Amino acid sequence: MRQAGTVNDTTTSLFIKICGLRTERDVDTAVEAGADAVGFVFSASPRQVDAATAARLCRRVPEHVLTVGVFRDEPLPDVRALAGEAGIRAVQLHGSEGREYYDDLGAGGWTLIRAAAFGEAAPPRCGELGEDLLLLDAPVPGSGVAWDWSGAAAAVPGPGEKWLLAGGLTPDNVRAAVAAARPWGVDVSSGVERSRGIKDPALITAFAAAARATARPPA
Numbered sequence: 121m122r123q124a125g126t127v128n129d130t131t132t133s134l135f136i137k138i139c140g141l142r143t144e145r146d147v148d149t150a151v152e153a154g155a156d157a158v159g160f161v162f163s164a165s166p167r168q169v170d171a172a173t174a175a176r177l178c179r180r181v182p183e184h185v186l187t188v189g190v191f192r193d194e195p196l197p198d199v200r201a202l203a204g205e206a207g208i209r210a211v212q213l214h215g216s217e218g219r220e221y222y223d224d225l226g227a228g229g230w231t232l233i234r235a236a237a238f239g240e241a242a243p244p245r246c247g248e249l250g251e252d253l254l255l256l257d258a259p260v261p262g263s264g265v266a267w268d269w270s271g272a273a274a275a276v277p278g279p280g281e282k283w284l285l286a287g288g289l290t291p292d293n294v295r296a297a298v299a300a301a302r303p304w305g306v307d308v309s310s311g312v313e314r315s316r317g318i319k320d321p322a323l324i325t326a327f328a329a330a331a332r333a334t335a336r337p338p339a
């Protein structure tokens with residue numbers, strides 16, 4: 121069972137996050153497909169939800185599935201207010217938020233996910249800003265554009281570090297992406313949509329099945 125401020129790590133399966141959910145059907149499909157985390161985007165995006173919508177959707181999510189709010193350089197009081205009102209348990213930050221920003225949210229009990237674009241000057245390390253989990257993404261988050269995952273395995277996380285691979289994943293490429301990048305888990309949004317911002321239940325199910333069938337590479 122996950123607790124706020126932690127991320128479960130009791131299995132050898134890939135951790136699977138399905139992001140950008142906006143409807144009851146999206147959430148129910150992701151949960152039934154076996155997602156470990158579901159994401160709600162609060163930043164400007166075709167997938168943006170307001171706090172009331174996220175709160176309604178979060179109430180459908182069972183305890184063992186982590187609810188994640190996605191933000192990018194929003195004022196800290198807004199993040200606290202939105203995350204609190206929605207009742208989400210983890211905050212995923214895509215901007216240039218600094219250590220004090222992370223410390224504040226960490227003190228509030230939220231699990232912290234730091235998103236970084238691979239290829240930044242200094243390869244990121246999980247925990248540098250107090251985050252619980254690192255997410256390596258394409259330069260434009262939520263774009264559905266893949267990047268050269270093969271460099272990540274050698275360049276980014278240290279042995280055993282928890283990090284999620286995101287950016288252009290699909291049911292068809294997730295297996296190869298994991299083999300190339302060797303992440304702890306995977307995160308998808310565009311690759312499970314039939315058009316921008318509109319999730320496709322069959323693709324969510326197919327993605328989760330493909331990821332579930334892919335063993336997490338040994339540390």
Ligand SMILES: O=C(O)c1ccccc1N[C@@H]1O[C@H](COP(=O)(O)O)[C@@H](O)[C@H]1O
Nearest residue numbers: 139165261262263264287288308309310
């Ligand atoms: O989805 C968005 O529009 C978004 C907006 C702002 C910050 C992050 C966003 N999405 C994140 O992008 C990856 C998924 O990328 P892809 O669409 O599968 O290529 C995931 O981490 C989302 O949380």
